[in-house]
Amino acid sequence: MFVVRLLVLASLPVTDLVIGFLVSKNFRTRHCGDEFCWSLLIIAANAALTWAVLYFALFLLAIAAARVPSILLRGPLALLLTLLAATLLIQCAFTWSLGLTSGFLPSTDIVVFLIDNLARIPQHLLQTAPAMTLGIIFTTLLFSFAVTKLFFGPARRMNQPRGASLIFAALMAAALGAYLSAPYAAAKFSAIAFNKMLLVRLDPSHADYVVDRALEKTFVTRPPSAPIGKADGDHPVIVILVESLRRDLIEMAPTPIPFLKSLAEGDGIFFDKAYATASHSNYADVAFWYSRYPMRSLNLQHYPTDAGYRGTSIFKLMKEHGYTTGYISSQNELWGKMINWLNVPAEVDYFYHSENFEGDTWYHKADRKGIGQCIRMGIATAGKIEDSQTLKIAARWIEGLGNKRRFFLGMNLQNTHFSYVIPPGGARPYQPSEIESGALYYLWPAALKSVVRNRYLNAVHNLDRELSAFAATLKARNLWDEALVVIVGDSGEAFHEHGFGNHSGPMYDEVMRTFVMVKPPKNSTLPRDTFQDAVSHLDITATIPGILGMPVPASFQGRPLFQPGGRRPVFMHSNALVKQNGLVQWPWKLLKTYYPFEKTELYNLNHDPGETRNLATLESANAARLSSQLDLWINRHLLYYSAPEFYSRYNPPK
DSSP: OHHHHHHHHHHHHHHHHHHHHHHHHHHHHHTOOSHHHHHHHHHHHHHHHHHHHHHHHHHHHHHHHHHOOOHHHHHHHHHHHHHHHHHHHHHHHHHHHHHHHHSSOOOHHHHHHHHHTGGGHHHHHHHHOHHHHHHHHHHHHHHHHHHHHHHSSTTOOOOOOHHHHHHHHHHHHHHHHHHHHHHHHHHHHHHHHTGGGOSOOOOTTSTHHHHHGGGGGGOOOOOOOOOOSOOOSOOOEEEEEETTOBGGGGGSSSOSOHHHHHHHHTTSEEEEEEEOSBSSHHHHHHHHHHTOOSOSOSSOOOOOTTOTTOOOOHHHHHHHTTOEEEEEESSOTTGGGTHHHHOOTTTOSEEEOGGGOOSOOHHHHHHHTOHHHHHHHOOSOTTOOOHHHHHHHHHHHHHHTTTOOOEEEEEEEOTTSTTOOOOTTOOOOSSSOOOOTTOOTTTSOGGGHHHHHHHHHHHHHHHHHHHHHHHHHHHHTTOTTTOEEEEEESSOOEESTTSOEESSSOOOHHHHBBOEEEEOOTTOOSOOSEEEEEEEHHHHHHHHHHHTTOOOOTTOOSOOSSSSSOOOOEEEEEESSSEEEEEEETTEEEEEEEESSOEEEEEETTTOTTOOOOOTTTTHHHHHHHHHHHHHHHHHHHHHHHOTHHHHHSOOOO
16 A cells, blocks of 8 residues: 555656656757757756655655544644645646647746746636646546545554665655755756856856956946927827737738728828837836836846836836826736836826726636636636726726826736637627637647637727727817827737747747837827837837927936937847847847757848748858847846946946
């Protein structure tokens, strides 16, 4: 019986190791043959053995619990054991299921992020992958039942022979040794994936640190930029960040965004080559509102309330210039702790997100109708407000301001996030568009590409109609003509153009090049035309105060547009499912991938807009030049954020 119990507890870490080997082997076959992939296998082995330590600890706990004579004590211990076993099973199943389905293992950063947002994960899984979620729940219950029966059966006593005890002790020692060696494996991975790509060593004891601090000379304080296109008077400012709004939507015939297209080609300025700063919202959203690059470390980035490097938000700037400020979002800003930097009472007079919504979010609505209904609906990411409701809340806030015209409203709309919300009674011109319940964010199969894309286009089309209705509301209140309106896609969306679905993955143009439109006030002198230079979202944020005749905060890393002078490269950063940095210096685009494999890519976007021909070898000199620029950008940021004394002495590197 002892052997059976031991096998039950050892089965998951062993499975963990086997799957890790298969995934790593897949990497070596498809992507690379260097030490990176072998180090990945080492990490997988260490992870498996780390799990073994935890399971053997559970085993000892079970022995102790079974020897407790009191029924009153054995019950709580049995419950604790079962809960621990279930928790470990769920984590193991989740981690490696991603490895098998996506072809790479979630990095430590991703796991930490998910744990940090643990309360939100069940909601999202029930909405985007109910079938898989139910499978994990069922397996967990079955495993927990088996553990309980094995260790807490009638009159169960765990008297093992001495030989078995010695074997157990040896396994514990081996697992503990592997666990203690895990930091070495992690350090090896970090060195291979990142440090050898960088010039700066951040360890102050390192000999190169003093030399590398010469980069400090590049941290200069820039004077405020001169106002541009100044518009006289009080102008309402409305900035709408739209989830996953691709740039090429405007080119489709017929376009799913007729209102936005007419606006961009009429009273607005369309930015043809506008790039997001990051491949997923948790970084891209906050980066936009602060005009700050999200790259602050090589690790996962949250938003601490006491961060000395936070800088100035667009809300703070507008507040300082006498504007009433509001932020209204369809999503839950607790995700990734974005709320810490977005809900600042001294800067935002009115803050509203899905946690404040008293009606049904998509998650609540599905949940009240039961699991079966949830599976059949297979709709939006959980816990978000449907955008038509969000726009109504915004309209009521504006109405509550009365005759006040000096207000700044930032919004975040989410219907265009996978699995793409079609509001009740919404149009569905693109068919077929019903996503199967098994479709999971970024893991849906390529065979569903046309269906998933149609669903996305339907969601975009309906959002376009809602924005048209919102504009009509502003016109009825005589606010539209004098308003500065900015509409920005926080990222694009992929449909397996490069083997990946949704966003948070590789930074190809389908993910990074977004719809961006600015409608200046009626009397603005800015030309209504298409802006052809490659620009960053940070530049769009920095342009807003210039249009209104305000100085640009020194902490903004974006540069205001419509000013003379050459443009700098557009830098991009991904620290999500793929670890990657990149730049665009039109027509060239360079991508450097560090995880899950190492790769350098160079594309000529004029000749190859689909990014199908990697020219990194053929254009080696060009690739080296751009790579050097990218490395310098990385080094300056890492150096700046490694030294807190820099925050008060310098502005962030531009």
